[in-house]
Amino acid sequence: MRQSKSLIRTYREPPADAETKSHRLLVRGGYVRQLTSGVYTFLPLGWRVMKRIMEIIRQEMDAIGAQELFMPSLTSSSLWEESGRWESFGDDMFRLRDRKGRDYALAPTHEEIISEIARNVIHSYKDLPQIWYQLQTKFRDEPRPRGGLLRVREFIMKDSYSLDATWEGLDESYAKHRKAYERIFTRCGLKFVHVKASSGLMGGKESEEFMVISDAGEDRLVLCDSCGYAANVEVAPAIPEERVEESPFKELKKVHTPNVRSIEEVSEFLGVEPKFLVKSLVYMTDEGPVLVLVRGDHEVNEEKLARILPNPRLATADEVLSLLGVEVGFVGPLNVSLPKIADHAVRYLRGFVVGAGEEDHHIVGVNPEDLGDVRWEDIRYATEGDRCPVCGSPLRLVNAIEIGHIFKLGTRYSESMGVFFSDRDGQRKPVIMGSYGIGPGRIMVSAVELYGTENSMLWPKSIAPFDVHIVDLVGEGEEIYDLLRRAGYDVLWDEREERAGVKFKDADLIGVPLRIVIGRAWKDGKVELQDLWAQERLELPKERLLEVLKERLSRP
RNA sequence: CGGGGCGUAGCGCAGCCUGGCAGCGCGCCUGGUUUGGGACCAGGAGGUCCCGGGUUCAAAUCCCGGCGCCCCGACCA
Numbered sequence: 001m002r003q004s005k006s007l008i009r010t011y012r013e014p015p016a017d018a019e020t021k022s023h024r025l026l027v028r029g030g031y032v033r034q035l036t037s038g039v040y041t042f043l044p045l046g047w048r049v050m051k052r053i054m055e056i057i058r059q060e061m062d063a064i065g066a067q068e069l070f071m072p073s074l075t076s077s078s079l080w081e082e083s084g085r086w087e088s089f090g091d092d093m094f095r096l097r098d099r100k101g102r103d104y105a106l107a108p109t110h111e112e113i114i115s116e117i118a119r120n121v122i123h124s125y126k127d128l129p130q131i132w133y134q135l136q137t138k139f140r141d142e143p144r145p146r147g148g149l150l151r152v153r154e155f156i157m158k159d160s161y162s163l164d165a166t167w168e169g170l171d172e173s174y175a176k177h178r179k180a181y182e183r184i185f186t187r188c189g190l191k192f193v194h195v196k197a198s199s200g201l202m203g204g205k206e207s208e209e210f211m212v213i214s215d216a217g218e219d220r221l222v223l224c225d226s227c228g229y230a231a232n233v234e235v236a237p238a239i240p241e242e243r244v245e246e247s248p249f250k251e252l253k254k255v256h257t258p259n260v261r262s263i264e265e266v267s268e269f270l271g272v273e274p275k276f277l278v279k280s281l282v283y284m285t286d287e288g289p290v291l292v293l294v295r296g297d298h299e300v301n302e303e304k305l306a307r308i309l310p311n312p313r314l315a316t317a318d319e320v321l322s323l324l325g326v327e328v329g330f331v332g333p334l335n336v337s338l339p340k341i342a343d344h345a346v347r348y349l350r351g352f353v354v355g356a357g358e359e360d361h362h363i364v365g366v367n368p369e370d371l372g373d374v375r376w377e378d379i380r381y382a383t384e385g386d387r388c389p390v391c392g393s394p395l396r397l398v399n400a401i402e403i404g405h406i407f408k409l410g411t412r413y414s415e416s417m418g419v420f421f422s423d424r425d426g427q428r429k430p431v432i433m434g435s436y437g438i439g440p441g442r443i444m445v446s447a448v449e450l451y452g453t454e455n456s457m458l459w460p461k462s463i464a465p466f467d468v469h470i471v472d473l474v475g476e477g478e479e480i481y482d483l484l485r486r487a488g489y490d491v492l493w494d495e496r497e498e499r500a501g502v503k504f505k506d507a508d509l510i511g512v513p514l515r516i517v518i519g520r521a522w523k524d525g526k527v528e529l530q531d532l533w534a535q536e537r538l539e540l541p542k543e544r545l546l547e548v549l550k551e552r553l554s555r556p
Numbered sequence: 557c558g559g560g561g562c563g564u565a566g567c568g569c570a571g572c573c574u575g576g577c578a579g580c581g582c583g584c585c586u587g588g589u590u591u592g593g594g595a596c597c598a599g600g601a602g603g604u605c606c607c608g609g610g611u612u613c614a615a616a617u618c619c620c621g622g623c624g625c626c627c628c629g630a631c632c633a
Contacts, residue, residue: 012568
């Protein structure tokens with residue numbers, strides 16, 4: 001590609017509203033452009049990167065025997081009604097109506113469509129197993145898109161679906177995907193971890209996420225530096241350090257705390273760290289209201305609560321008032337007749353602070369034994385300093401970008417949507433399914449977050465938009481350009497009438513990892529090859545260029 | 557959905573409070589000088605000031621309504 005003819009535009013200044021490094025760099029480098037909230041155009045440069053990522057995905061999916069297909073995005077409501085997700089997806093689903101008034105959705109994921117195909121083509125155990133995948137645009141009306149390309153409303157996703165006759169078969173399909181995913185992310189040059197995850201709306205049994213650790217990420221993980229354990233905080237067991245924490249309050253005492261309600265307010269008013277407060281939250285359940293107690297600096301994990309209590313939901317302020325006769329800020333566990341569930345961490349506190357159960361008062365100096373009858377459970381998100389469930393070392397809390405997710409779905413969709421097959425014994429059985437996603441756009445973002453600096457990008461060679469960038473300072477590079485193109489490389493040739501500084505700055509921003517500078521040594525028949533990953537500059541006679549370039553490109 | 561901020565040239569912004577010719581830097585075009593890390597000089601093009609309504613002799617500026625975008629939170633494969 002001749003750069004002077006290309007649609008590559010770089011910008012000296014980032015858009016004012018870009019918060020993440022990847023957003024700034026991708027816009028400045030002319031990779032992407034926002035159209036509306038959470039919707040982006042991939043400009044030619046960005047699309048080249050996407051195509052290379054998708055090609056790697058295709059190769060590795062094909063390698064595990066998966067077959068590529070392409071399903072529609074426009075889907076009628078009836079399919080979603082069958083699975084029950086017309087309701088449960090709620091506002092996250094983009095919905096529209098045709099001229100006859102029928103309801104449609106732009107597919108946010110494709111389990112229902114796969115099931116519809118499967119129930120028509122899968123009849124016998126002989127038809128199984130199958131793995132089908134596609135690269136398709138998904139639509140999700142996210143309540144809040146953010147971080148540039150990190151969370152968007154329209155995005156390409158590689159989604160695959162496994163169909164098996166047996167649970168062992170599902171395990172195999174799942175294992176194949178895990179392997180394929182590891183190869184894909186490795187080939188894309190990413191550093192990643194995989195973690196146990198929550199399966200959320202998808203429904204299902206086991207699931208793992210593939211994560212790139214990055215401050216820009218929205219997910220939170222706990223990591224164990226000594227044994228390598230990693231998990232999403234959503235599912236990680238919260239095991240507190242077994243060390244008693246003594247507050248300054250030695251005596252049980254009621255104190256006047258006028259209009260002091262929130263954890264921050266109470267903590268500041270009493271001059272005590274939030275960890276010495278205990279939050280008392282009223283949850284409504286199918287078995288009646290329950291008082292849930294966690295440390296002031298901890299967060300209740302409602303998914304964990306739901307494993308213990310039937311359908312818990314936080315009580316409204318009005319419900320609390322009519323139930324306990326006290327306002328939300330002053331609810332406390334003493335002298336309350338509700339059943340109590342407390343997080344384990346509360347057990348290690350001495351002299352903590354709780355609401356007094358009456359307006360404008362708290363009680364300080366409370367000990368666990370004062371709480372009376374309490375059920376001790378793990379009901380909160382894990383956090384920094386909790387213990388590793390494998391080896392007991394302290395855990396570290398980090399942010400991460402989710403780039404892939406694999407699920408064992410089981411029979412959730414096959415049963416609701418009627419995907420059955422006849423087994424060897426003549427019995428009709430539901431197909432056992434798995435579903436597996438990868439966000440190519442997030443791979444791109446992750447690479448930028450990992451390897452970009454404030455003014456430069458450095459793409460892994462496998463997903464760079466070009467194999468090599470010729471920075472031609474003398475305007476005589478056509479010979480080299482032709483040479484490399486004939487050798488089959490994707491070459492960007494900067495033959496613009498620009499000063500050297502401009503060309504270098506642009507090249508840094510574009511971030512092609514191998515760069516050939518045609519400059520002052522050209523009169524001696526030499527060029528400079530820069531390998532940005534190796535941080536090396538080699539001055540080479542042009543005759544040796546192809547040989548050395550080939551070797552450099554073969555390195556990761 | 558709650559809280560906050562912003563919409564003025566392709567990008568970054570000033571002007572708004574206190575109404576009176578729509579500006580600055582970068583980018584773009586032309587000519588010249590320059591030429592290995594975002595050059596310099598001269599000239600030039602480019603605007604529904606987010607939209608609609610109102611107040612006024614006069615609205616980017618004041619008032620009312622709407623739309624859009626961003627951030628924090630809630631939410632989320």
